[in-house]
Amino acid sequence: MAGEYFDALETRAPEARExxxxxxxxxxxxHAKVHAPGWARILAEVDTRExxxxxxxxxxxxxxxxxxxxxxxxxxxxxxxxxxxxAKLAKLFVSPGPVYExxxxxxxxxxTARGLFAGGFRAGDRVANTFAYHFTPAGSMLESGALxxxxxxxxxxxxQTEMQVATMRDLAVNAFIGTPSFLKLIVDKADELKADISCxxxxxxxxxxxxxxxxxxxxxxxMRVAQLYASADLGLIAYESPRHGGGVNEGMILDEALIxxxxxxxxxxxxxxxxxxxxxxxxxxxxxxxxxxxxxxxxAVLPGKSPCGRSNVRIRGWLGRADQTTKVRGMFVTPxxxxxxxxxxxxxxxxxxxxxxxTGNDRMTLKxxxxxxxxxxxxxxxxxxxxxxxxLRGEVELVAxxxxxNDGKVIxxxxxxx
Numbered sequence: 229m230a231g232e233y234f235d236a237l238e239t240r241a242p243e244a245r246e247x248x249x250x251x252x253x254x255x256x257x258x259h260a261k262v263h264a265p266g267w268a269r270i271l272a273e274v275d276t277r278e279x280x281x282x283x284x285x286x287x288x289x290x291x292x293x294x295x296x297x298x299x300x301x302x303x304x305x306x307x308x309x310x311x312x313x314x315a316k317l318a319k320l321f322v323s324p325g326p327v328y329e330x331x332x333x334x335x336x337x338x339x340t341a342r343g344l345f346a347g348g349f350r351a352g353d354r355v356a357n358t359f360a361y362h363f364t365p366a367g368s369m370l371e372s373g374a375l376x377x378x379x380x381x382x383x384x385x386x387x388q389t390e391m392q393v394a395t396m397r398d399l400a401v402n403a404f405i406g407t408p409s410f411l412k413l414i415v416d417k418a419d420e421l422k423a424d425i426s427c428x429x430x431x432x433x434x435x436x437x438x439x440x441x442x443x444x445x446x447x448x449x450x451m452r453v454a455q456l457y458a459s460a461d462l463g464l465i466a467y468e469s470p471r472h473g474g475g476v477n478e479g480m481i482l483d484e485a486l487i488x489x490x491x492x493x494x495x496x497x498x499x500x501x502x503x504x505x506x507x508x509x510x511x512x513x514x515x516x517x518x519x520x521x522x523x524x525x526x527x528a529v530l531p532g533k534s535p536c537g538r539s540n541v542r543i544r545g546w547l548g549r550a551d552q553t554t555k556v557r558g559m560f561v562t563p564x565x566x567x568x569x570x571x572x573x574x575x576x577x578x579x580x581x582x583x584x585x586x587t588g589n590d591r592m593t594l595k596x597x598x599x600x601x602x603x604x605x606x607x608x609x610x611x612x613x614x615x616x617x618x619x620l621r622g623e624v625e626l627v628a629x630x631x632x633x634n635d636g637k638v639i640x641x642x643x644x645x646x
Contacts, residue, residue, distance in 0.1 A: 234345040237484045238538045245540065249487055252512065254279055259311060260517040266299065266308025267519065282498075285520065286489065290496040290508060292522040293461065294551060297325045306330060312515040321365040321460065329365055329460045332515035338365070339483055340373030340458065343467030346481070346538075347432045347454035349403055351378025356396060358406030358414075359435070361385050365460050366435065370405045373464075379403070386410065389417040396425045404431040408438040408453070415446070432456060437546075447474065455480070457546060459523060462486070462511050466543055469536040479530040479542035485512050488541055489520070490529060492578075493550040493638050494563025495571075496520065504528045504636030506550035507543070524550050526636040552639035556583055556590045561618050563638045566594070569613045575600040576610075580632050581622070582640045590643065593623040597632055 233239060257276035260267040270289055279285055291299075291309075299307030305314060305328045312332060314320070319331040331337055349355065355374045361367035361383055374381050382401060384392055392414050395401065404411055411431055418425045431446070431453045443453050454476055456467040466480035482488050487510040489498050499505040507523045526549065530542040553562045561581065570576045577597040585591045594614060600606050607624045614622040 232536075233538070234342045238342075238481075238540065240539060242539050245484070250280055250282075253285065253487070253510075256512055256514075256517060257519065259514065260519060263311035264309055264517065266303060266306075267311075267517065269308070271519070282487075282489075285487065285510065286496065286498055288496075288520050290491070290520045290522050291518070293459075293524045294522075296327045296461070300328055306516075309518065310516050317515065319365075319368065321368075322363045323365075323460050327460075330516050331365060331368060332513075336372050336376035337515075338369040338372055338458070338463035339485055340370050340456070340464045341376040342373075342483060343456040343458075343464050344370070344373045344377060344379075344405075344432055346467050346469045346536075347456070348430045348452055348470065349374060349377055349379060349432065353377075353379040353403045353430075354382065354399060354401045355379045355403040355405060356382045356384050356392065356401045358384050358386055358392070358404065358410055366458075369458060369460075369463060370432070374405070389413050390421065393418045393421060393423045393425060396428055397423050400427045401425075402427050402429050404428055404433075406431075406433060407435045408433040408442055409436060411446070411453075412442055415449070426450065430454075434458060455545070457543075461516075461518060461521065462509055462523070463513075465507070465509065465523075466545075469534055469538055471535065477534050477536050479534070480545050481534055481536075481538050482541045482543065484540060486510065488529075488543070490527065490543075491522070492567065493526070493552065493636060494565070495567040496522075497567075501529050502531060502634070504544075504547055504634050506636070522550070526550050528634075528636075547636060550636065552637060552641075554583055554639055554641045556592055556618075556620055559618070559620060561592070561620070561639065565617050566638045568617050569594065569610065570596070572613045573606065573610055575606055577629050578632055580638055580640060582642055584642045585644075591623070592620065593625050595625045595627055595632060597629045598626050599629055600626075 254277050261271045317330045318333045321329045359366035371381050434456045446453050454468040457465045464483045466482050468476040471477045489508040490505040491508050493506045507525045507527050509521050511518045526547040527543045570579045575598045579596045581594050583592045610624045
């Protein structure tokens with residue numbers, strides 16, 4: 229881990245990375261199918277030996293984060309998605325829902341050390357970890373990565389800003405882990421108390437939006453701030469890398485131990501590079517293998533390679549939520565239903581359901597990108613499909629390819645609420 233990169237994996241040729249991931253995939257899927265009863269059910273019709281390409285992977289079912297609660301009720305406590313028995317796991321966490329998440333044994337189980345290293349964390353740093361240590365895994369997740377790097381961790385958790393400031397000052401804490409809003413609270417409290425925490429020179433933040441103005445104001449105080457993108461199910465997903473001369477490079481770099489797909493919300497269909505869609509991850513975690521796991525988050529792939537020299541795929545970061553379910557005339561309409569409509573009509577390249585009107589007077593229009601010359605016949609066929617799938621009437625507007633915004637939305641609620 230000496231030098232600029234966490235390990236040699238970060239700078240390998242993209243073709244070598246892709247070949248290694250695809251080569252490891254069949255055995256990993258086989259492991260999940262044999263040892264995890266939930267995956268045995270989901271993959272019952274799949275010959276795992278044949279899943280050796282992205283095209284083959286894209287034919288597998290998507291398992292959605294939003295479905296974990298029901299899966300876990302049906303087969304407690306982890307929905308049968310754990311390949312390691314619960315009795316042999318290290319910890320169980322509880323997220324709102326409730327949804328239960330495991331942690332296994334081993335160094336840096338959540339793989340956060342790579343993201344922290346990119347953010348400048350090194351052996352000997354004194355790190356205040358302000359993520360929660362109770363119920364949810366964030367505190368444990370980041371602590372394990374910091375310890376793997378050789379940092380000394382102060383498990384301060386959330387709250388008690390005066391005590392946080394005093395601890396940082398008295399123990400010369402030089403690194404922070406937590407949300408950007410809590411970092412701001414601590415810095416503001418230090419100013420209020422006239423306490424010198426200039427020792428704090430780096431921060432890794434996550435869990436919420438980082439306003440550019442906050443990053444800039446902290447940089448003006450001599451603090452380098454980077455973000456990582458992680459989840460309680462998958463651990464580290466992606467992270468920012470430093471830019472020579474200060475700041476960070478555009479986008480976030482995917483972790484090495486994952487396969488990323490960006491799919492159209494409500495479906496499992498990969499979108500073109502650069503198009504916004506839902507983040508779907510296949511992880512190589514032996515204890516808790518998640519296969520085509522739809523996170524519910526929107527993002528997009530950035531073209532090209534990061535200037536930092538890391539060669540893995542970059543994403544644009546968190547761009548919103550993929551679950552755009554809305555209620556129209558008393559009935560729920562979902563992204564899945566929009567997908568079911570569009571797949572009946574291969575002439576549709578992309579679609580967006582726009583719901584308009586005032587309360588009690590909902591109107592919905594399915595805007596469809598198509599190059600089909602048979603516009604009238606196609607429009608009527610799509611109207612029929614809307615009624616069949618949603619049990620509601622809707623209008624159809626055919627538009628040219630490229631007309632719809634590239635923001636990942638398949639349902640847009642444009643109603644006026646008064």
